[in-house]
Amino acid sequence: MPELPEVETTRLGIEPHLEGQVIKQVIIRDYRLRWAIDSDLPSKLAGLRIISIARRGKYLLLQFKKGTLLIHLGMSGSLRVLKKIIPPKKHDHLDLILENGTCLRLTDPRRFGAVLWTTEDLTKHKLLKALGPEPLSREFTATYLFNKTRTKKAAIKLLIMDSKIVVGVGNIYANEALFKAGIHPTSPAKTIDKEHYQKLVLAIKKTLSAAIKKGGTTLRDFTSSEGQPGYFSNSLQVYGRGKLPCFRCKTKLQEIKQGQRSTVFCPRCQKSE
DNA sequence: AGTGCGGCCTGTCCGC
DNA sequence: TGCGGACAGGCCGCAC
Numbered sequence: 001m002p003e004l005p006e007v008e009t010t011r012l013g014i015e016p017h018l019e020g021q022v023i024k025q026v027i028i029r030d031y032r033l034r035w036a037i038d039s040d041l042p043s044k045l046a047g048l049r050i051i052s053i054a055r056r057g058k059y060l061l062l063q064f065k066k067g068t069l070l071i072h073l074g075m076s077g078s079l080r081v082l083k084k085i086i087p088p089k090k091h092d093h094l095d096l097i098l099e100n101g102t103c104l105r106l107t108d109p110r111r112f113g114a115v116l117w118t119t120e121d122l123t124k125h126k127l128l129k130a131l132g133p134e135p136l137s138r139e140f141t142a143t144y145l146f147n148k149t150r151t152k153k154a155a156i157k158l159l160i161m162d163s164k165i166v167v168g169v170g171n172i173y174a175n176e177a178l179f180k181a182g183i184h185p186t187s188p189a190k191t192i193d194k195e196h197y198q199k200l201v202l203a204i205k206k207t208l209s210a211a212i213k214k215g216g217t218t219l220r221d222f223t224s225s226e227g228q229p230g231y232f233s234n235s236l237q238v239y240g241r242g243k244l245p246c247f248r249c250k251t252k253l254q255e256i257k258q259g260q261r262s263t264v265f266c267p268r269c270q271k272s273e
Numbered sequence: 274a275g276t277g278c279g280g281c282c283t284g285t286c287c288g289c
Numbered sequence: 290t291g292c293g294g295a296c297a298g299g300c301c302g303c304a305c
Contacts, residue, residue, distance in 0.1 A: 032282095034281070034282095074281095075282080075283095076282085076283075076284085091283090108282095109283055109284065110281085110282045110283050110284080111281080111282060111283085112281070112282065112283095150274095151275095153276095154275095154276070154277090158276095158277090188282090219285080258276070259277075259278075260277095260279085
């Protein structure tokens with residue numbers, strides 16, 4: 001389940017292998033991702049030079065002079081760099097083969113991911129134009145969140161997972177950040193004071209950047225890493241710990257559903273309701 | 274306009 | 290042991 005840190009780690013891992021390289025061939029083995037892969041993609045990409053790899057939220061952006069290839073890893077997607085092409089496995093849906101022989105291989109068992117070519121100005125692209133700020137940017141502050149939520153009666157957890165408010169905060173990090181900030185996940189966003197928003201913004205930034213740092217060291221070799229080591233699991237405070245005792249106060253953690261997604265929190269430590 | 278939720282998909286886990 | 294069903298999750302796109 002790639003959350004933002006994994007996507008960023010992927011970006012950092014593949015960038016040095018791809019930057020400046022020219023695409024020789026594109027092999028599509030399964031078109032059926034979230035949206036079908038454009039069957040003209042191979043002819044569109046062949047011969048083009050990759051300028052850089054950027055990221056917007058959880059979208060990876062392979063940037064060419066002529067356009068951009070958007071890659072989203074969905075729930076189960078991953079990218080690998082192969083120095084030598086090996087036989088594809090069941091869920092290896094796409095290969096980008098470079099002129100130097102290197103291969104970027106997309107694997108995605110659940111096919112919630114996406115691979116889309118666009119020549120449009122990215123700020124106008126349907127999937128990107130409405131996205132909120134990057135959580136690690138200077139733009140994402142307590143003041144921003146506070147102002148943005150004055151009229152919102154929706155639960156704070158749903159709000160921080162809303163990509164129009166801020167990108168890249170998935171279910172795991174939403175749970176963890178709210179715990180860290182001592183905020184009850186069902187609190188209506190407009191009832192939360194600025195001090196709590198300050199804690200929340202710091203918690204989000206801290207958790208995400210710690211995970212990126214960790215990912216950077218565990219996953220530095222992108223050319224061989226098969227499965228990813230799941231670098232949250234050690235440090236999770238609440239996620240996946242429903243009914244277990246809170247690490248801080250030993251109170252039994254509660255598990256509820258919000259927007260069909262599981263929320264775990266400590267009823268004692270997270271009281272801003 | 275803002276909000277809420279259905280559905281896409283498969284691997285994993287649980288209970289029978 | 291094998292099988293069926295529930296569940297997990299990001300996020301678009303539709304229905305209120």
